[in-house]
Structures are given as C-alpha cells and as structure tokens.
Amino acid sequence: RETLIAFADQIRLSRELVRLDCSAPAPEPVEDFAVRHPDPVMLGDFLDRMEFRSLRNRVGDGKAPAKDGSAFAARPKPLTAPVISPRYAPQAVATDVEAQTFDPDRYVCVQTIDELDAWIQRAEEAGVVGFDTETSALSATHAGLCGVSLALGPNDACYVPLTHEHEPQAGGGGLDFGDAVDTREALTQIDKPVALARLKALLENPAVLKVGQNIKYDIAVMAQRGVTVAPYDDTMLISYVLEGGLHGHGMDELSRLHLGHEPIPFKSVCGTGKSQKSFRHVALQPATQYAAEDADVTLRLWRILKPRLAEQGLTTVYETLERGMPATLAAMERAGVRVDPVRLRSLSSEFGMKMVELEARAHELAGRPAHGRGP
Structure with a gap:
C-alpha cells in the first residue's frame, strides 16, 4: 500500500505509456x-x-x-x-483420410504381449509408424517412461502402458503410519522389460520409419533405456523447414492449422496447479485416448507435410541440415560437457598476466594511473 501511494504518479505515467491511443491521427484513411x-x-x-x-x-x-x-x-x-497457392498456405487443412474426424473411442490400450506383437507386425508391414512416448517429467534425462503410443493410420492407434499405477488414496484424516493396504486391483500391463525388448526391435528396425513430433525428446527417453530410435522423421522440423517463422510448430498448433482439430489438452488429463498429477497416475482409458491421439495427429501431419518438401524444393535442406539434429543433440545432452580443471587454471593464469600487461599499457597511454577494471 505504501509503495502504491509513494509511486502513484509513476504508476499513472506507466499506464499512459502502455495504453494504445485510439485517437492518434493516421497518415492514410x-x-x-x-x-x-x-x-x-x-x-x-x-x-x-x-x-x-x-x-x-x-x-x-x-x-x-x-x-x-x-x-x-x-x-x-x-x-x-x-x-499464396492453397497448397502452400499454412492454414490449409487436410483432405482424404487425414481429414477424417478423430474418434478417440477407436484407440486401443495394448495390455498383452500378443496384442503388442500384432501391432508391431502391422507396423513392420506398413513401413512407417507414428511414435510418441508418455513420461512423468519434462526432462528426458530424469523422466520415468509411463508408456509408448503407436499409430498406423487415422484413428488406427494404440497406447502401450508400462508403469501406470493407481493414484495414491487421499488420507482419511487419521494418522498414517505407512502400513495402509491398497486393496485396489493392480492395473493390467505388459511386463516392462518384455515390452521394451519388443519395442526395441521395432524402433531400431531400419526398414520402419518412425515419425515423431519433437522426436529429440523421445530419442533421449528411449536412449536412457538402451533403445536407439532410427530411422526417423520429425514433423516439427519438417514444418519449420517449410514455413519457418510463419507460425509456431508445436503439435497442437500444427493440428489446428493442417487438420482443423484441437488435440486433447494435457491439463484435461492430468489437471493443473496443486491438483496436477503424474501421467503415471492417469487411468488407462483417458491415458490411451490422450497418448494415442498424439501419435495419430503426428502421423497425419507427416502425410500432409512431408510431400511438400519435394514440391517446394526443400528436401535437401531438411535432409542435410535438420533431420540429423535430434539424434545428435540428444547424444550431446547425454554425454554432457567435460571440464578440464587443469586447463582452466592455466587459462586463468594466462588471462591474469595479460590483464596486468594491458592495465600497465593503459596507464602509460593515459600518463597517469587509471582505473582499467571496467568493462
């Protein structure tokens, strides 16, 4: 209160400075x-x-x-x-199968090894598969893998849960000595090591193209589990090569621009603020709809955007400059930066002596001692 009173004039001036003057004269009608x-x-x-x-x-x-x-x-x-010709317009929406309405009820939750094997076989036969990971954190290095989603066509997508669990039960108001028993039935999921072994064969299969959105994150997540995702395409990078700064290249924005579809928002599944929960605690049915839709949207976008690279003569730009970056950057992030302390101390000594020499030279030029420590 005291601050507002003391600086009232400055506050009023700031308000005037940021307010648009609707009566300002225009040079033209x-x-x-x-x-x-x-x-x-x-x-x-x-x-x-x-x-x-x-x-x-x-x-x-x-x-x-x-x-x-x-x-x-x-x-x-x-x-x-x-x-601009409609085929280059960023707001152009999809046609044919990519423009089919999204039906989340058709997405499949894969809970047995036989189901997973069937999806993998279909992906190998198709030669291309939409791919996405769901994790418990934004940092790929520290994120827990909750599951993997695959897409083979419009509304033909699945989610493979790996580490989902029931959300912790709220306390009843009494003391909790850590001996409460959760009587809820365990969620049906494929054993994680078994599922990862099957998925590894698919994700590393050179005959199957994996299509992701911001796939660097997924590459990093899977690399933490010994899986090298290759070959791959990234719809985010393809969009960037095609349309640069015309708009953002996140999945939600691209879906609205090219598919006319608003994807399921993350907050509708996990909540927000203090009530936000880990994706690991999301029930399998909404988790499947959210995760499978991500892979579905990504594959539809790829089918629209990838042909435009050739149409606009940008295939070389994508292939030589952008496509290899996700794997390279993910590898750099995993390796980190090595610091040589001996060399750093040596450089510090060299720079210190150089500074003394420069300061002496400054005094000489000035004809008197001068403060030379400023920027």
Missing part, C-alpha cells in the same frame, strides 16, 4: 490499410533484386512493367483470395 494483393510487377522486381529465387518462382511472372514505370501507379485491388 483506415480503409487503405486493408490487406490487398501485392502488385506482381513491384513484388517481382523486389524479389529479383533480393535474389529470392524460390519465392520469385512461386509469385509467377506477372506483367512486364511499363517503360514509363506506370505499372507502379495503379492501386492494387482489395484482397479477396489467398495470395
């Missing part, structure tokens, strides 16, 4: 700020001068500018259609 088709001649000339060849090809030739430059005098017409 408001109608002139409407989005319009760019003048093809002016745009083409600019792209030629900037040597933006790929964009130049997408814009087209337009009309040759008049010799007197009158082509720049005409006012462009208001925009009534997308400037």
